[in-house]
Amino acid sequence: MSAEGDILRFARGYRLQHDCVRTQWVIQAPEKAFVADPIAGEVLQLVDGQRSVGTIIDLLAEKFTAPRGVIAGDVLALVSDLTDRRVLVP
Amino acid sequence: MTAQTPPPPMSLLAELTHRCPLQCPYCSNPVALDPRAGELTADIWKRVFDEAAALGVLQVHFSGGEPMARPDLPELVAHASSLGLYTNLITSGVLMDKAALDALVAAGLDHVQLSFQDIDPESAEHIGGMKGAQSRKLRAADLMMADGIPLTLNFVIHRANAGRVPAMLAYAERLGVARVEIAHTQYYGWGLRNRAALLPTRVQLETVTREVEAARARLGHRLAIDYVTPDYYADQPKPCMGGWGRRFVNISPVGRVLPCHAAETIPNVAFPDIRDASLADIWNYAPLFTMFRGTAWMPEPCAGCALKEVDWGGCRCQALALAGDASATDPICARSPRHRDIGLILDDLPAEVPPFVYRRYGSAR
Numbered sequence: 001m002s003a004e005g006d007i008l009r010f011a012r013g014y015r016l017q018h019d020c021v022r023t024q025w026v027i028q029a030p031e032k033a034f035v036a037d038p039i040a041g042e043v044l045q046l047v048d049g050q051r052s053v054g055t056i057i058d059l060l061a062e063k064f065t066a067p068r069g070v071i072a073g074d075v076l077a078l079v080s081d082l083t084d085r086r087v088l089v090p
Numbered sequence: 091m092t093a094q095t096p097p098p099p100m101s102l103l104a105e106l107t108h109r110c111p112l113q114c115p116y117c118s119n120p121v122a123l124d125p126r127a128g129e130l131t132a133d134i135w136k137r138v139f140d141e142a143a144a145l146g147v148l149q150v151h152f153s154g155g156e157p158m159a160r161p162d163l164p165e166l167v168a169h170a171s172s173l174g175l176y177t178n179l180i181t182s183g184v185l186m187d188k189a190a191l192d193a194l195v196a197a198g199l200d201h202v203q204l205s206f207q208d209i210d211p212e213s214a215e216h217i218g219g220m221k222g223a224q225s226r227k228l229r230a231a232d233l234m235m236a237d238g239i240p241l242t243l244n245f246v247i248h249r250a251n252a253g254r255v256p257a258m259l260a261y262a263e264r265l266g267v268a269r270v271e272i273a274h275t276q277y278y279g280w281g282l283r284n285r286a287a288l289l290p291t292r293v294q295l296e297t298v299t300r301e302v303e304a305a306r307a308r309l310g311h312r313l314a315i316d317y318v319t320p321d322y323y324a325d326q327p328k329p330c331m332g333g334w335g336r337r338f339v340n341i342s343p344v345g346r347v348l349p350c351h352a353a354e355t356i357p358n359v360a361f362p363d364i365r366d367a368s369l370a371d372i373w374n375y376a377p378l379f380t381m382f383r384g385t386a387w388m389p390e391p392c393a394g395c396a397l398k399e400v401d402w403g404g405c406r407c408q409a410l411a412l413a414g415d416a417s418a419t420d421p422i423c424a425r426s427p428r429h430r431d432i433g434l435i436l437d438d439l440p441a442e443v444p445p446f447v448y449r450r451y452g453s454a455r
């Protein structure tokens with residue numbers, strides 16, 4: 001389970017990319033590209049190996065003027081899942 | 091995008107050459123290989139990548155033959171990479187050394203899939219028909235682990251190596267790769283000729299499946315095991331290529347544009363040439379692509395089947411090979427009137443395994 005203090009980046013071999021033809025975000029991965037839904041796209045654009053998860057939550061709460069607790073739940077669930085699957089690494 | 095044009099392809103399989111130092115009896119490449127003299131030049135491949143990226147392709151898989159037999163491979167990887175395409179090298183590893191790897195990494199290569207014929211060196215070199223191949227592959231794997239480039243191991247499984255799957259998985263675990271493919275042989279191209287020697291027994295299949303499941307339960311996310319089951323023991327076909335002309339486009343060494351790399355067996359249709367037309371025109375309109383796209387072409391029992399958009403009627407090349415008709419329901423399907431033929435093939439498995447038939451040396455040159 002990821003925590004707000006974690007600083008994450010994409011593992012080598014994975015990256016977020018905008019698919020201009022289909023106008024969607026995709027995660028490029030070994031042998032397959034996964035569609036990232038628009039919310040995941042917003043979160044993952046901020047994953048840069050420098051910002052903490054907490055900072056990402058702050059930025060999104062501000063951008064979408066949404067309750068921080070709700071955003072935090074979504075972001076932590078997403079990055080925990082991707083960390084388990086080794087797409088994101090500390 | 092208009093209503094008439096299909097969604098663009100996700101992936102391009104770029105078969106740079108059919109030349110290969112190995113002679114795997116299971117090789118799915120065509121029986122008649124493309125000659126070196128007709129191979130597309132680097133400039134044409136670069137144009138193909140430009141067009142592919144513009145059309146919506148996200149990943150390029152460099153394959154063959156042995157793609158590392160082309161000295162311009164790093165140049166091609168660099169070009170594809172500069173277009174934002176994800177670059178994957180599918181290789182036997184026998185031509186890999188530190189200098190070659192460094193050049194590929196510098197070119198922006200994203201991932202490598204390294205194939206092994208077996209884990210036992212003697213058996214591996216017997217299968218591949220090349221002395222010294224195994225130690226080169228092991229060294230290639232070590233070089234890539236030291237570099238850190240994401241690596242997937244690939245083992246093609248058949249009667250002669252099915253007993254060593256636990257040792258294959260143990261090697262993958264020891265090496266520390268994130269992914270390994272345990273892929274039962276598919277019977278196309280040269281591999282179809284060796285089917286009687288390659289088909290596993292039902293007991294072998296059940297054992298491998300149990301071993302893979304046990305390893306998955308034990309390893310979890312530490313090692314992702316991609317397990318490809320053998321069609322002949324199945325009752326439902328795989329959605330071959332994710333559906334004809336839906337996700338993948340394959341370009342042969344001499345520039346034929348195909349919906350899958352076995353499609354050159356399909357009779358009575360022209361094979362579009364990338365030197366004569368744009369990738370988009372071929373993908374959207376070439377008869378080879380439209381003939382089995384979607385569901386309109388389907389005969390019964392597929393036409394009335396609830397699963398027709400799940401498996402897309404199975405594999406066209408397999409329907410051709412097994413039922414003699416590329417537009418038939420894949421005989422792997424239990425609903426196919428030809429399904430019992432598969433049972434007969436399995437019942438007829440020789441007790442004494444026949445020797446492998448190798449490609450004639452030099453046939454790819």
Ligand SMILES: C[S@@+](CC[C@H](N)C(=O)[O-])C[C@H]1O[C@@H](n2cnc3c(N)ncnc32)[C@H](O)[C@@H]1O
Nearest residue numbers: 116117118154155180181182205244275276281
């Ligand atoms: C045709 S090979 C070309 C690349 C390279 N020569 C190699 O063997 O790794 C592409 C991939 O298909 C696999 N392959 C070849 N024949 C196959 C078959 N009949 N069934 C399943 N996989 C096969 C190989 O192991 C390899 O991973």
Ligand code: SF4
Nearest residue numbers: 110112114117155182
């Ligand atoms: S499967 Fe074997 S023979 Fe076929 S291209 Fe790959 S290494 Fe060569």
Ligand code: SF4
Nearest residue numbers: 392395397398403423
């Ligand atoms: S009948 Fe056709 S669509 Fe239905 S499961 Fe069989 S192959 Fe698939």
